[in-house]
Amino acid sequence: MTAVAASNNSEELILELFDVLERCPASARDAATDAALEAISKRGTPEEPEEPVPEAIKSEPSFMQPKSAYDRYRDAQRDRLARQHPELEPMQLNEKMRLTWAELGEAARAPYVQQAHAERDAWQEAQGVQPEPWDSDRPRKPPSVFDLWSRATKPRETIGAQKSEAQVRKQISELYKALTPEQRQPYQAEYDRTMPKFLEDEKAWAAKWNLVKTCKGFVPSTHPAAINKAKRLSGDVSTSGDTPPLPTSYPKALDMWSRDLKETYRTKFPSLNPPDLLKKMKADWAAMTDEDPVKSDYKRRSAKLKEEYASRYSEWQEKQCEDGPRKKRRAAVNADLSGDSRVTEEGSGLANAAHFSDAQKAVLESQRALWEREPTHEDALDLSSRAHEALARRFASEISEEPPTDLLKHYYSMIANWLKRRS
Numbered sequence: 001m002t003a004v005a006a007s008n009n010s011e012e013l014i015l016e017l018f019d020v021l022e023r024c025p026a027s028a029r030d031a032a033t034d035a036a037l038e039a040i041s042k043r044g045t046p047e048e049p050e051e052p053v054p055e056a057i058k059s060e061p062s063f064m065q066p067k068s069a070y071d072r073y074r075d076a077q078r079d080r081l082a083r084q085h086p087e088l089e090p091m092q093l094n095e096k097m098r099l100t101w102a103e104l105g106e107a108a109r110a111p112y113v114q115q116a117h118a119e120r121d122a123w124q125e126a127q128g129v130q131p132e133p134w135d136s137d138r139p140r141k142p143p144s145v146f147d148l149w150s151r152a153t154k155p156r157e158t159i160g161a162q163k164s165e166a167q168v169r170k171q172i173s174e175l176y177k178a179l180t181p182e183q184r185q186p187y188q189a190e191y192d193r194t195m196p197k198f199l200e201d202e203k204a205w206a207a208k209w210n211l212v213k214t215c216k217g218f219v220p221s222t223h224p225a226a227i228n229k230a231k232r233l234s235g236d237v238s239t240s241g242d243t244p245p246l247p248t249s250y251p252k253a254l255d256m257w258s259r260d261l262k263e264t265y266r267t268k269f270p271s272l273n274p275p276d277l278l279k280k281m282k283a284d285w286a287a288m289t290d291e292d293p294v295k296s297d298y299k300r301r302s303a304k305l306k307e308e309y310a311s312r313y314s315e316w317q318e319k320q321c322e323d324g325p326r327k328k329r330r331a332a333v334n335a336d337l338s339g340d341s342r343v344t345e346e347g348s349g350l351a352n353a354a355h356f357s358d359a360q361k362a363v364l365e366s367q368r369a370l371w372e373r374e375p376t377h378e379d380a381l382d383l384s385s386r387a388h389e390a391l392a393r394r395f396a397s398e399i400s401e402e403p404p405t406d407l408l409k410h411y412y413s414m415i416a417n418w419l420k421r422r423s
Contacts, residue, residue: 062123062389063127063389063392063393063405063408063409063412064389064409064412065123066116066119066120066122066123067116067119068116069109069112069113069115069116070098070101070112071116072112072115072116073097073101073104073109073112074094074097074101076112077097077100078093078097081093081096081097081100091164091165092160095156095160098156099156099157127405133209134205134208134209134211134218137205138202138205139198139201139202139205140198141198142191142194142195142197142198143191144191145184145187145188145191146176148187148190148191149176149179149184149187150172150176152187155171155172155175155176156168156172159171159172206218212226212229212230214226214228214229228319246316247309247312247313247316248309249309250302250305250306250308250309251302251305252302253295253298253299253301253302254282254285254298256298256301256302257281257285257294257295257298258278258281258282258285261281262281265277265280265281352399353395353396353399353407353410353411353414356395356414356418360395363391364381364391364415364418367379367380367381367387367391368381368382368419368422371385371387381415381419382419383416383419383420388412388415388416388419389412391411391415392408392409392411392412392415393408393411395411395415396408396410396411
């Protein structure tokens with residue numbers, strides 16, 4: 001039986017088995033057959049080796065956030081696990097990959113982690129994003145009661161894969177809410193033990209780096225947000241440079257009209273309860289035409305109050321946040337691009353990239369059709385293909401020779417939305 005056990009191929013094992021049985025005496029054939037079959041069953045089909053970690057593609061650094069270590073593992077092993085388990089649905093396959101990743105040791109995760117860190121550092125350098133020096137020794141916040149419970153009980157394994165991740169999270173939340181105080185007590189005790197220590201470490205860490213906690217998180221004490229917070233806490237809000245309080249919103253025309261006529265309607269319709277009375281007033285307001293002098297007067301007064309509120313809110317936001325509102329940041333991007341010779345007077349930057357041109361639509365249609373014919377082609381356009389990012393960079397370069405990140409991400413989102421509408 002030595003020759004049979006030494007073979008690695010199932011067909012060769014069967015042929016050798018017949019050869020051995022022919023040479024064996026009749027009395028020993030039954031025992032030889034059992035031994036050969038046992039050797040074949042123990043050996044079984046050799047497990048398919050894990051696919052190697054794909055090497056990083058040497059190209060222009062991406063303007064999108066790089067993939068995490070788990071994302072790289074998932075992309076590298078998805079096809080192998082799908083071949084091994086063809087009976088699994090996509091959601092079940094994702095759940096199996098997540099559990100397999102959780103069981104991997106540090107040595108097995110190391111290639112994916114190292115590659116993710118290397119690409120993240122390259123991306124930060126390309127984007128000019130430098131990590132803050134105080135982030136290196138920042139204390140980690142301890143897990144919450146919910147996190148401690150989920151790590152100990154692993155409810156995902158009990159629930160199994162569902163049609164959507166939202167259903168899984170909903171069921172996990174329901175299981176957590178159903179816990180009795182006695183069942184939750186061990187996790188609450190662990191949280192109460194670790195949280196005070198974290199708060200002390202965080203306070204010492206902030207004092208070491210002279211940081212202040214504001215609406216933006218921890219910032220240096222010289223940051224405008226930290227200065228404004230110190231002034232608010234001290235009660236010194238007399239100077240014009242201080243951040244004013246958040247302005248109250250303006251009343252709508254319907255609200256002003258219903259407030260003025262509320263008592264009149266109560267007297268006129270005493271049998272109506274407050275909700276029905278409000279419905280009656282809204283119906284009467286909707287029945288009034290825009291040319292009605294009463295309605296037009298309330299709308300004019302409301303529009304004036306809206307302008308005053310917008311002015312107060314803009315002033316408050318400029319002083320509250322250093323960069324100002326998003327519209328002003330977008331206007332700054334447009335101003336930076338206004339010197340480009342290809343930018344017309346009608347618009348620039350993001351404003352000029354609001355819609356695809358006819359030529360751009362033709363390119364999108366062509367590369368999307370290529371994906372339907374040949375999905376593996378490098379120019380085939382899909383949400384997960386590299387052509388998606390390449391097209392975003394190409395369209396942005398038509399506006400600026402060195403397009404900013406905001407413009408690149410804008411085109412990337414536009415192409416993604418176009419693909420979703422096509423699917």
